[in-house]
Amino acid sequence: MRVLVVTAVPVERDAVTRAFGGTPETLALPGAELHRSGAFDVLAGGAGPSAAAAATAFALARATPAPAPASASASCGGTPPRPYGLVVSAGIGGGFAPAAPLGSLVVASGIVAADLGAETPDGFLPVTALGFGRDRFTPPPALVREVAAATGAAPGPVLTVSTVTGTADRTAALLAAHPGALAEAMEGFGVAEAADRAGVPVLELRAVSNTVGPRDRAAWRIGDALAALTEAFGKAAPVLEGWKGRNSHEDLEG
Numbered sequence: 416m417r418v419l420v421v422t423a424v425p426v427e428r429d430a431v432t433r434a435f436g437g438t439p440e441t442l443a444l445p446g447a448e449l450h451r452s453g454a455f456d457v458l459a460g461g462a463g464p465s466a467a468a469a470a471t472a473f474a475l476a477r478a479t480p481a482p483a484p485a486s487a488s489a490s491c492g493g494t495p496p497r498p499y500g501l502v503v504s505a506g507i508g509g510g511f512a513p514a515a516p517l518g519s520l521v522v523a524s525g526i527v528a529a530d531l532g533a534e535t536p537d538g539f540l541p542v543t544a545l546g547f548g549r550d551r552f553t554p555p556p557a558l559v560r561e562v563a564a565a566t567g568a569a570p571g572p573v574l575t576v577s578t579v580t581g582t583a584d585r586t587a588a589l590l591a592a593h594p595g596a597l598a599e600a601m602e603g604f605g606v607a608e609a610a611d612r613a614g615v616p617v618l619e620l621r622a623v624s625n626t627v628g629p630r631d632r633a634a635w636r637i638g639d640a641l642a643a644l645t646e647a648f649g650k651a652a653p654v655l656e657g658w659k660g661r662n663s664h665e666d667l668e669g
């Protein structure tokens with residue numbers, strides 16, 4: 416099965432491909448470059464949910480077979496593209512203390528749009544409370560469990576935010592609105608929107624580079640988190656590549 420992995424920045428992309436060894440083949444996409452290693456296509460799609468959604472949608476569309484004209488025979492038209500069976504949003508992220516310490520891994524049991532909605536005098540309303548859109552995607556629970564077991568990642572909700580949290584008040588507000596949240600990052604929900612529209616399941620895997628809270632850039636441990644990301648993909652690769660899709664009753668309901 417082919418797997419599309421979407422990161423924000425090139426150093427995260429390279430941390431993922433390093434897990435597979437060798438030199439990836441590169442393919443040009445509108446606004447980005449795919450790095451292909453075996454079954455894995457890895458793309459640095461840009462920071463934030465909008466860039467991530469656009470990049471993911473282009474990559475998925477490129478791999479979706481166009482409907483064959485009525486007159487076409489099976490033997491013409493060149494090599495058909497092989498569609499993706501799974502999309503993974505991956506990279507570094509902020510961890511909520513004490514559940515997700517620096518250097519640890521988190522796999523999303525829910526990918527949550529934490530700031531998509533409306534602010535009111537009585538607090539935040541998610542977009543779903545306004546009567547439209549959606550505010551979360553649920554990765555296949557069996558796959559989340561398998562990746563957690565293979566990598567040691569903690570399973571739990573991962574928030575997608577457009578602004579990196581930088582105060583204690585905002586941290587408390589996020590945890591109040593999303594009890595049990597383990598981490599925040601900026602792309603998961605965008606990647607998931609694009610994957611969902613293509614009918615492809617989605618996963619999010621993050622290595623914790625910093626603690627969510629009052630901004631302290633000097634305390635970020637990006638190198639350690641990138642190394643953890645490489646190790647995680649080394650361990651998760653057989654699970655991701657070998658995952659056969661909706662293979663349990665629970666997943667059919669998820």
Ligand SMILES: O=C(O)c1cccc(C(=O)CC[C@H]2O[C@@H](n3cnc4c(=O)[nH]cnc43)[C@H](O)[C@@H]2O)c1
Nearest residue numbers: 423426462463507508509579580599600601602637
């Ligand atoms: O400054 C660097 O050297 C550097 C190297 C690698 C990556 C970065 C990034 O800033 C990556 C941005 C990416 O990381 C996610 N992220 C990380 N921590 C948080 C956080 O506390 N809150 C939200 N997002 C976070 C996010 O997905 C960014 O797109 C820098």
